[in-house]
Amino acid sequence: MTDRTQVVVIGGGQAGLAAGYHLRRLGLDFVVLDAQTEPGGAWQQTWDSLHLFSPAAYSSLPGRFMPPQAGEEYPDAAHVVGYLRDYEKRYELPVHRPVRVRGVHRDGELLRVRTDSGTWHAGAVISATGTWWRPFLPAVPGRADFRGRQLHTVEYRSPREFAGRRVIVVGGGNSGAQIAADLAHDTELTWVTQRAPRYLADDIDGRALFDAATARRRALDEGRTDTGGVASLGDIVAVPPVRAARDRGLLSASPMFTCLVPGGVEWADGTRAEADAIIWCTGFRPALSHLAPLQLRGRRGHIATEGTRAVDEPRLHLLGYGDWTGPASATLIGVGRPAREAARQLAELIT
Structure with missing residues (x-):
């Protein structure tokens, strides 16, 4: 199967859905390819007791507030999964699943997205695969010797x-x-x-973290002293x-x-x-193996970006991987703004 569209979004979690919302508002033709079998992204895979850092009203994607969860100030992961499922349905986002992307290739004026169920040709790609799927384990001596x-x-x-x-x-x-x-x-x-x-101080939650990350990004963009962002708080x-x-x-x-x-x-x-x-509990790395054919990684494995746009491939935007792709872009509340900017730039590029 080979299909063509204006934009392919890779990843159907919170970042991919935020991108879809803004692409739809701009009237672009797009698809969202999600490797998971059900809506909810990585929130489906978390531990049982995980809760958000912020109340529901401050943990929302663009266009729709997250409803509160009865009896919980900070909603749990299951509530987030339900919210993402409803969000996807409410905006009738064209999510295809399960579809695993094998590679993104240059193909003349288009980008060719090769998957396990066919190939898509697109004028642009938004990569929104997150980090959960690439856990990091440090190279500690003796790790192979431990019997437990x-x-x-x-x-x-x-x-x-x-x-x-x-x-x-x-x-x-x-x-x-x-x-x-x-x-x-x-x-x-x-x-x-x-x-x-x-x-962090007990009264600080995700709202303050988002504000701190945004203030740091603004200071850096304007050439002012680095505020330290979230790391300065704890x-x-x-x-x-x-x-x-x-x-x-x-x-x-x-x-x-x-x-x-x-x-x-x-x-x-x-x-x-x-x-x-x-x-x-040693963190994650961006899940970007599908972008390897584009050969965009520098010596340290980092893809250079301006905002969300890949410097060496303007048809590619990276969304939701952390502050380097938008202040607090790996959070529900933070991903909306860089998603809007990515969609706007792609609309200018391909229409």
């Missing part, structure tokens, strides 16, 4: 499967803190971080479960160990901690 279970954030679901076990959680960001708080009550927990945990949003575990003294962090041993981990002074499982 090792898993990444993407594989964690519930503390029930670890009850009564010795668990080491590695990572001082939001995922590490939330999963450590989840496990603090029914496991023998060791929480390990590169530096001492830095909690690393961990003290959502209620994290705050409760912290205040009960259950989230005492140890410094990073130097290596793994068969029964656990070891620090430089020879101290060891035994473990049945290690959960690596």
Whole structure:
């Protein structure tokens, strides 16, 4: 099968839907190709207790407020999945799934998008695949020697499967803190971080984070001093479960160990901690393998962008991968503005 359209959006999660909303408003012909079998993007894959950092009204995609969740100030992941499903249906976005994109190629004046179910030719492509599908594991000595279970954030679901076990959680960001708080009550927990945990003030949530990221981007664009953005405020949003575990003294962090041993981990002074499982909450990398045929990566593997537009391929925009593709663009509230700008630029390019 070979089809042609003005824009192909790769990824049907929050970034892809925001792009679709603005493309539709501009009257462009487009399709959204999603590798998942159901709506909801990566929110379908998260651990059971995950909640947003902000109330529903401040966690919305363009055009439609997220409704509040009964009994919850900060909606859970299942509520977000339902919201994204309704959003997709409300705006009748042309999402094709499951469709896995194999590669994006230059083909004269068009871009050729090769998938497992056919080929699309388009005047432009928006890549919105996110990072969840590419978990990062650090190269720590002895990792292959550990006899227990090792898993990444993407594989964690519930503390029930670890009850009564010795668990080491590695990572001082939001995922590490939330999963450590989840496990603090029914496991023998060791929480390990590169530096001492830095909690944001308890009254700060996703609204303030979005404002901080936007202010930093504006300062950099105007040549002013870097404000530091979200990183200047801290690393961990003290959502209620994290705050409760912290205040009960259950989230005492140890410094990073130097290596793994068969029964656990070891620090430089020879101290060891035994473990049945290690959960690596060590972040993600952009899922961009489908763009490899375009040969856009620099020496450090980074694709240069101006806003969301790829510098060396103006028919390609990258959306939702973090601040380098728009302030707070990896969040629900933050992705709308760069999505609007990407759609506007593509409308000027191809119409």
